[in-house]
Structure formats: C-alpha cells, structure tokens
Amino acid sequence: MELVQMQKSLQDYTKSLFLDGVLDSQFLQLQQLQDESNPDFVSQVVTLFFQDSDRILNDLSLSLDQQVVDFKKVDPHVHQLKGSSSSIGAQRVKNACVVFRNFCEQQNVEGCHRCLQQVKKEYYLVKNRLETLFKLEQQIVASGGMIPAMELGF
Amino acid sequence: KENRCELCFSSLLPCFVSSPLSYYYSSMAKDGGVSCLRSSEMLNVGIGGMEPPPLDLDEVHVLAVDDSLVDRIVIERLLRITSCKVTAVDSGWRALEFLGLDNDKASDEFDKLKVDMIITDYCMPGMTGYELLKKIKESSSFRQVPVVIMSSENVLTRIDRCLEEGAEDFLLKPVKLADVKRLRSCLTGDVKLSNGNKRKLPEDSVSVDTSLPPPPLSLTFSTNSSDSSPPLSPVEVFSSPLSSPEDDDDVLTSSPEGSPMSEESPIRRQKMGSPGLD
Numbered sequence: 149m150e151l152v153q154m155q156k157s158l159q160d161y162t163k164s165l166f167l168d169g170v171l172d173s174q175f176l177q178l179q180q181l182q183d184e185s186n187p188d189f190v191s192q193v194v195t196l197f198f199q200d201s202d203r204i205l206n207d208l209s210l211s212l213d214q215q216v217v218d219f220k221k222v223d224p225h226v227h228q229l230k231g232s233s234s235s236i237g238a239q240r241v242k243n244a245c246v247v248f249r250n251f252c253e254q255q256n257v258e259g260c261h262r263c264l265q266q267v268k269k270e271y272y273l274v275k276n277r278l279e280t281l282f283k284l285e286q287q288i289v290a291s292g293g294m295i296p297a298m299e300l301g302f
Numbered sequence: 303k304e305n306r307c308e309l310c311f312s313s314l315l316p317c318f319v320s321s322p323l324s325y326y327y328s329s330m331a332k333d334g335g336v337s338c339l340r341s342s343e344m345l346n347v348g349i350g351g352m353e354p355p356p357l358d359l360d361e362v363h364v365l366a367v368d369d370s371l372v373d374r375i376v377i378e379r380l381l382r383i384t385s386c387k388v389t390a391v392d393s394g395w396r397a398l399e400f401l402g403l404d405n406d407k408a409s410d411e412f413d414k415l416k417v418d419m420i421i422t423d424y425c426m427p428g429m430t431g432y433e434l435l436k437k438i439k440e441s442s443s444f445r446q447v448p449v450v451i452m453s454s455e456n457v458l459t460r461i462d463r464c465l466e467e468g469a470e471d472f473l474l475k476p477v478k479l480a481d482v483k484r485l486r487s488c489l490t491g492d493v494k495l496s497n498g499n500k501r502k503l504p505e506d507s508v509s510v511d512t513s514l515p516p517p518p519l520s521l522t523f524s525t526n527s528s529d530s531s532p533p534l535s536p537v538e539v540f541s542s543p544l545s546s547p548e549d550d551d552d553v554l555t556s557s558p559e560g561s562p563m564s565e566e567s568p569i570r571r572q573k574m575g576s577p578g579l580d
Binding site: 193236 | 479
C-alpha cells in the first residue's frame with residue numbers, strides 16, 4: 149500500500165475512534181506529550197494501561213465470584229480502572245466503570261456482574277482498536293513516512 | 303540486560319536492583335538524560351558513578367505522588383515536558399520518606415533537598431493526599447512548599463477541605479498539559495532570579511514558555527469546543543468535616559460523570575497565589 153494511502157487510512161481510523169466515543173480528548177493530550185525524545189510515549193502508556201487493566205479485570209472476576217461479595221474490595225478496583233481509563237482517554241471504559249461503581253454502592257451483585265461484562269466488552273474493544281492504530285502507525289514509520297498531523301473539525 | 307524504570311519507562315540508564323525499602327524515581331540531568339534511581343542511591347551517594355547531579359537552583363523540582371502507575375507516568379511526562387525535574391513516588395509514605403519527614407530525627411541530608419512543588423493524588427490507599435498535605439503543612443522544612451491536589455472527583459467539600467488545609471490548587475483528573483503549564487508559570491514567577499530578586503507574575507497572565515520548542519502535534523483538537531454541555535455543578539457531599547476521607551467518596555450524582563466538566567467552572571479550582579508564595 150502506498151504511503152499516502154496508509155496515512156489516510158490512519159487518519160480515517162483515528163477519526164472513527166473519536167466519533168464512536170471510544171476515545172476522548174484525553175488521548176489527544178497524550179499525543180501532545182509525544183515527540184522526538186519520547187517517540188513511543190503513547191504506546192508505552194497504553195501498554196501499561198493494558199497490563200494494569202488485565203490484572204484488575206482478573207481480580208474483579210475473582211471478587212465477584214465469591215459466595216459473599218466484598219464490595220469494599222470490588223469498588224477500589226473499579227475506581228482504579230476508572231481512573232486509568234480516564235487518563236488515557238478510553239471514554240467508554242471509563243463510563244462503564246461509573247455505572248459499575250453505582251451498582252457497587254447499592255451492593256447489587258447482579259448489577260455488578262452485568263457491569264463487569266460491559267466493562268470487559270468496552271475494554272477489549274478499545275484494546276483491539278488501539279492495537280490496530282499502533283500497527284498502522286508502525287507500518288507508516290517502517291515505510292519511512294511520518295505520522296500525519298491531523299485536523300479534527302468536531 | 304535492559305532495565306526499564308517503571309516510572310518513566312526510560313532505559314537510558316540501568317536501574318539498580320532494589321532492596322524492599324527502596325523505590326524508583328526518575329530525575330532529569332542537565333543534558334536531558336533521565337536517570338532512574340532507587341531512593342537508596344539518592345541518599346547514599348557515589349554508587350558506581352550514578353549519583354544524581356547536584357540540583358540546579360534555577361531548576362524547578364517537583365515531587366509527584368500517585369498510587370496509579372499510569373497516572374504517575376503521565377504526570378511525570380507532563381511535568382518534564384514543562385521543564386521540571388521530577389521525583390515520582392507511589393504513596394504518601396514514600397513521599398514523607400523522600401522528604402525525610404517519616405521520623406522525628408532531623409537529618410542533615412534533607413537540608414540540601416530542594417522541592418519546589420508537591421503534586422499529589424487525593425484518593426490513595428493508606429495515606430490520602432489530604433493526610434499527606436496536612437503532614438507537609440505541619441513540617442517546618444516543607445510547609446512553604448506549594449502542594450497541589452489532584453482528584454478524579456469534583457467534590458466541593460473535598461476541594462474546600464484541601465484549600466483550607468493550605469493546598470495551593472486543586473486539579474481535576476485527567477490532568478491536562480494546560481493545567482501543568484499554568485502551575486509551572488506560577489512557579490516560575492516565584493523562583494529567585496540569579497540576582498536574588500523575587501519576581502511574581504501577575505495572577506492572570508499565563509506565560510507561554512517560549513524556551514520550549516513547541517511539541518509537534520500529531521492531532522489538533524479544540525478541547526474547548528463549542529459543543530460545550532452545560533457546566534455541571536460541583537457535587538455536594540453531606541458529610542461532617544470530621545468524617546473519614548472514605549465517606550467523601552460517596553458522590554451523589556444526578557448526571558453521568560462521563561459528561562465533560564466545564565473548564566471554566568470557577569469552583570473546580572482556585573488559582574495559585576497564596577500568601578506563602580509572595
């Protein structure tokens with residue numbers, strides 16, 4: 149594929165993530181922190197987010213599977229995931245965590261189970277999309293191109 | 303074998319293997335290189351030539367405290383990109399340990415420690431940012447240091463409590479580059495110039511640091527877009543001032559938290575400029 153085509157694909161793909169609400173402006177904030185001295189900053193932070201989140205989701209699954217659910221354990225995990233997803237701009241994950249916390253507060257086990265499924269769904273979605281985005285970027289860089297500056301008029 | 307600092311992800315310099323009591327921090331040397339050192343290496347000088355460079359009096363040194371690794375990386379990068387030296391720790395206890403406030407013994411080493419600002423998360427296990435704030439304000443050596451609180455929750459009573467306890471500012475997470483630039487410009491205004499004069503910038507002016515090359519933006523985006531939703535009023539939590547910090551986390555919301563907070567909300571934060579900085 150030609151370089152120009154790849155760059156256009158990346159632009160369109162990124163735009164779609166914002167339009168779908170998968171990412172919010174905080175992701176753009178992270179991109180502002182990336183420069184020649186830190187060329188992989190965004191992917192590094194996002195990778196940490198994935199590692200962190202995998203662990204949290206695992207802990208949450210275990211906690212909710214207990215005979216007696218300890219909400220004092222569940223809520224901090226959700227709070228943590230809400231925070232880190234917010235920090236990288238994973239809007240839908242963050243919003244799902246907000247709903248999750250409400251059910252924790254109500255000590256609603258059934259509600260929490262549903263929320264966990266929703267959080268996982270949103271998480272795997274953003275993970276998938278971002279991994280694709282980083283692959284596209286890598287392809288462009290490998291072809292000697294630059295990641296294009298983009299104007300998002302919305 | 304390449305080691306990466308868990309704080310700044312840099313692998314420019316090797317990280318030392320830690321003892322259980324030490325922790326990572328990163329610090330930027332004059333040449334821009336990042337050293338990722340354990341606390342023991344900072345205080346016990348001269349290990350394999352990895353001694354951190356003496357702190358330049360003109361450089362702003364910030365201590366960042368956050369239990370979230372992702373947030374630590376981001377805040378550290380935000381601070382470094384605005385030309386601050388950063389020490390990032392993962393708890394209030396580590397912060398006190400770094401400042402030498404963890405025991406009653408006065409220590410000579412900490413006389414040389416120059417910290418220009420402390421920025422801390424509010425919600426942390428063990429010691430909250432509020433408790434850390436109180437301890438710092440109780441200390442003779444560091445009570446003049448501006449302390450900024452960060453929180454993901456816009457809770458009026460929480461903000462008031464922190465400001466009353468002497469916090470300089472309260473930032474809503476996720477923290478943005480504009481927030482840190484604003485803090486930085488306030489600090490620059492109060493750093494002693496080489497001729498010893500203290501000059502304070504007018505509170506309303508936000509100086510652009512022209513010594514920094516503008517970071518190449520891969521995306522341009524107007525964050526104060528015209529699709530602004532009506533500003534959310536800060537949420538009131540009806541708890542007594544003596545309640546434990548955990549009670550504060552019961553946030554009563556009438557609208558989804560996902561809506562963007564208005565940047566212009568006057569209650570969200572107060573501008574820096576307490577008497578302590580004059």
